[in-house]
Amino acid sequence: MKNTGTLQVTTPTEREIVLTRVFDAPRTLVFDAFTKPELIKRWFGPRGWSLVVCEVDLKVGGTWRFVLRGPDGNDMGMRGVYREIAAPDRSVHTESFDDYPGESLVTTLLVENRGKTTLTATVRYPSQEVRDAVITSGMEHGAAESYDKLAEYLASIA
Secondary structure (H helix, E strand, C coil): CCCCCCCEEECCCCCEEEEEEEECCCHHHHHHHHHCHHHHCCCCCCCCCEEEEEEECCCCCCEEEEEEECCCCCEEEEEEEEEEEECCCEEEEEEEECCCCCCEEEEEEEEEECCEEEEEEEEECCCHHHHHHHHHCCHHHHHHHHHHHHHHHHHHHC
16 A cells, blocks of 8 residues: 555644645546445545445535445444535535544545546644654555545546
8 A cells, every 4th residue: 555646645734634636537526426425435445445334414514434344354433524515616524533532624625627626635633643643554545545546436437
């Protein structure tokens, strides 16, 4: 698992990680791929992992719950609450993991230009310590691989 260079990862502040990736698809398709369970199941998670739970109540105040199962059979659960939805431009949700402390706030922006969509996801953590723990966990590589799978899915339906 590694970042092949298609995902740009920056740390603009001591509590934030910003993920940026360009997809060769209109933003409505990218937004749908992030919000519709039947589409999320096609790409979410690193290679070799499966999304065994995918629940989305896409409305302000609605919740989401994902459980990924790794190749070793262990599960990694995550959940959150939607705070803002402005389809297909922007969404804001909380994110917390079953086995890790703290809750982050994820703001996702989708900007389309000539049929390509730039996704910018800003993740704000409760502290620099939590942010740094996420960085050392390998999150960048898992996210990059997952986004590579999304790009492949989008190309298959183009």
